[in-house]
Amino acid sequence: xxxxxxxxxxxxxxxxxxxxxxxxxxxxxxxxxxxxxxxxxxxxxxxxxxxxxxxxxxxxxxxxxxxxxxxxxxxxxxxxxxxxxxxxxxxxxxxxxxxxxxxxxxxxxxxxxxxxxxxxxxxxxxxxxxxxxxxxxxxxxxxxxxxxxxxxxxx
Amino acid sequence: xxxxxxxxxxxxxxxxxxxxxxxxxxxxxxxxxxxxxxxxxxxxxxxxxxxxxxxxxxxxxxxxxxxxxxxxxxxxxxxxxxxxxxxxxxxxxxxxxxxxxxxxxxxxxxxxxxxxxxxxxxxxxxxxxxxxxxxxxxxxxxxxxxxxxxxxxxxxxxxxxxxxxxxxxxxxxxxxxxxxxxxxxxxxxxxxxxxxxxxxxxxxxxxxxxxxxxxxxxxxxxxxxxxxxxxxxxxxxxxxxxxxxxxxxxxxxxxxxxxxxxxxxxxxxxxxxxxxxxxxxxxxxxxxxxxxxxxxxxxxxxxxxxxxxxxxxxxxxxxxxxxxxxxxxxxxxxxxxxxxxxxxxxxxxxxxxxxxxxxxxxxxxxxxxxxxxxxxxxxxxxxxxxxxxxxxxxxxxxxxxxxxxxxxxxxxxxxxxxxxxxxxxxxxxxxxxxxxxxxxxxxxxx
Ligand SMILES: Cc1cc2nc3c(=O)[nH]c(=O)nc-3n(C[C@H](O)[C@H](O)[C@H](O)COP(=O)(O)O)c2cc1C
Ligand code: FES
Ligand code: FES
Numbered sequence: 001x002x003x004x005x006x007x008x009x010x011x012x013x014x015x016x017x018x019x020x021x022x023x024x025x026x027x028x029x030x031x032x033x034x035x036x037x038x039x040x041x042x043x044x045x046x047x048x049x050x051x052x053x054x055x056x057x058x059x060x061x062x063x064x065x066x067x068x069x070x071x072x073x074x075x076x077x078x079x080x081x082x083x084x085x086x087x088x089x090x091x092x093x094x095x096x097x098x099x100x101x102x103x104x105x106x107x108x109x110x111x112x113x114x115x116x117x118x119x120x121x122x123x124x125x126x127x128x129x130x131x132x133x134x135x136x137x138x139x140x141x142x143x144x145x146x147x148x149x150x151x152x153x154x155x
Numbered sequence: 156x157x158x159x160x161x162x163x164x165x166x167x168x169x170x171x172x173x174x175x176x177x178x179x180x181x182x183x184x185x186x187x188x189x190x191x192x193x194x195x196x197x198x199x200x201x202x203x204x205x206x207x208x209x210x211x212x213x214x215x216x217x218x219x220x221x222x223x224x225x226x227x228x229x230x231x232x233x234x235x236x237x238x239x240x241x242x243x244x245x246x247x248x249x250x251x252x253x254x255x256x257x258x259x260x261x262x263x264x265x266x267x268x269x270x271x272x273x274x275x276x277x278x279x280x281x282x283x284x285x286x287x288x289x290x291x292x293x294x295x296x297x298x299x300x301x302x303x304x305x306x307x308x309x310x311x312x313x314x315x316x317x318x319x320x321x322x323x324x325x326x327x328x329x330x331x332x333x334x335x336x337x338x339x340x341x342x343x344x345x346x347x348x349x350x351x352x353x354x355x356x357x358x359x360x361x362x363x364x365x366x367x368x369x370x371x372x373x374x375x376x377x378x379x380x381x382x383x384x385x386x387x388x389x390x391x392x393x394x395x396x397x398x399x400x401x402x403x404x405x406x407x408x409x410x411x412x413x414x415x416x417x418x419x420x421x422x423x424x425x426x427x428x429x430x431x432x433x434x435x436x437x438x439x440x441x442x443x444x445x446x447x448x449x450x451x452x453x454x455x456x457x458x459x460x461x462x463x464x465x466x467x468x469x470x471x472x473x474x475x476x477x478x479x480x481x482x483x484x485x486x487x488x489x490x491x492x493x494x495x496x497x498x499x500x501x502x503x504x505x506x507x508x509x510x511x512x513x514x515x516x517x518x519x520x521x522x523x524x525x526x527x528x529x530x531x532x533x534x535x536x537x538x539x540x541x542x543x544x545x546x547x548x549x550x551x552x553x554x555x556x557x558x559x560x561x562x563x564x565x566x567x568x569x570x571x572x573x574x575x576x577x578x579x580x581x582x583x584x585x586x587x588x589x590x591x592x593x594x595x596x597x598x599x600x601x
Pocket of ligand 3: 188225226227228231
């Protein structure tokens with residue numbers, strides 16, 4: 001990741017150490033994951049020890065210290081989605097992409113995560129693919145959304 | 156918007172906005188909350204823009220994208236005013252007919268109306284749908300009337316009137332007194348009396364104090380805070396400013412869980428607009444009161460809904476809880492006195508100040524005043540957000556508003572209060588929902 005971009009993000013938060021989590025969130029949303037160089041830069045600029053950054057990045061579920069796939073799939077497994085068949089959706093996702101929750105395939109096509117509640121409970125089960133919400137999904141539709149994703153990247 | 160420097164100027168602006176709005180004018184509103192995004196409000200909005208142009212009604216019809224109506228399962232929801240004709244599960248393909256038949260011809264399109272699954276009856280107006288009929292939407296009400304990205308819309312529904320009253324007519328002690336008299340209890344779960352908590356923070360020694368909004372909403376299955384923050388961020392902001400004035404804080408933080416990107420987006424716009432209009436910043440409306448606010452996004456950790464963890468997270472640390480006492484009211488953010496309340500608690504504050512404690516205490520039960528928003532989800536006919544007076548029975552919520560269990564199946568149990576709550580069986584269906592009754596039944600509010 002470009003150091004200039006990282007500096008820009010840090011400067012936006014007035015280089016305040018308390019903004020550490022917000023800075024990391026922005027880097028992650030730019031770059032999808034947090035490479036070592038980025039963390040080193042943050043540590044220097046905010047004057048926060050690496051050990052604390054390590055603690056933060058492992059404590060919060062959002063942060064990823066390994067590269068993410070081109071497509072990010074989030075499946076809600078909150079109570080409301082659970083009772084409406086979230087597990088079937090998760091199984092279908094694994095069938096189609098070959099990726100288990102919390103993992104990314106070696107070709108970096110898909111990353112799959114579970115989340116608990118996206119606030120769209122009335123539409124359960126809910127799945128988010130690359131930021132787009134899909135409500136009341138069924139296994140067949142899930143497979144279609146993911147296959148369309150895989151196709152669009154081959155073109 | 157130019158800076159507003161006095162209450163008189165604000166009122167002048169409000170009058171101007173209202174004079175430009177004709178309540179009899181045709182207006183189409185489209186719910187654009189995050190659930191309606193999932194069901195496809197964007198293609199509907201695009202089709203509307205195109206059809207309005209094509210059928211030559213631009214300028215004759217207003218179009219507004221609103222916050223969550225709470226009936227997400229039936230979204231996208233489109234309402235045609237002034238009649239208030241409510242269409243559910245609207246698709247882009249329906250739009251051409253909506254313009255030609257309803258907007259131009261005043262005719263109702265039957266197939267887009269709500270059908271009662273129990274009686275087969277249709278409802279034309281939103282108010283006629285049983286799901287809404289039995290609710291009292293004091294907090295959620297504005298959601299369907301205003302565009303959450305428009306300060307003007309909020310001003311048109313008397314927005315920031317409570318702030319003016321607070322800054323110019325009431326002393327901090329009087330504000331705390333009003334909240335105490337209203338017997339408002341925290342909506343975040345524990346039900347602690349908000350006025351008493353504010354008083355602790357107000358009386359705590361120290362120059363620097365903070366106010367914080369808890370929008371972590373960690374309980375899966377609940378989305379009332381999402382809906383309020385997304386659909387009416389102004390009310391939360393206004394409540395927060397009133398609380399800041401009352402306890403003597405000049406800085407506030409709004410903690411929003413990471414899973415709510417639209418709430419962050421709308422809230423950020425509301426803050427920018429308030430800053431531009433002089434409703435945030437230095438010397439607000441010429442009152443001498445200064446207040447700034449920052450949005451802090453969470454990073455995915457259930458425990459951060461707990462207040463001491465949340466405050467640690469705001470400081471840029473891991474969100475691990477501290478032992479209490481000391482309570483945040485004496486030692487909170489960066490060791491300073493801090494008052495933290497839930498989104499819904501803050502959103503009730505403008506109501507309490509505008510209408511007064513007497514109005515507020517007339518609603519609800521002996522120990523729990525006002526309304527409470529519930530998220531009714533799972534195996535019920537009508538799922539969605541339900542705002543009812545405290546003390547409404549579980550039976551009324553599930554059967555009158557929720558329409559009962561689908562397919563006429565036997566009711567088994569209802570869980571309240573998320574993972575920390577409990578499951579209540581059929582023989583407890585007459586339980587009146589308020590803080591004390593739920594605790595007595597072994598469950599929790601929420
Ligand atoms: C494990 C745990 C999770 C909590 N999650 C939330 C939450 O998601 N939202 C919330 O407002 N309060 C939550 N609370 C309660 C807060 O600690 C705090 O009491 C509340 O924000 C106070 O606001 P109120 O007085 O307006 O309810 C949680 C408490 C615990 C112990
Ligand atoms: S439980 Fe899945 S969106 Fe709420
Ligand atoms: S998001 Fe549209 S009704 Fe809830």
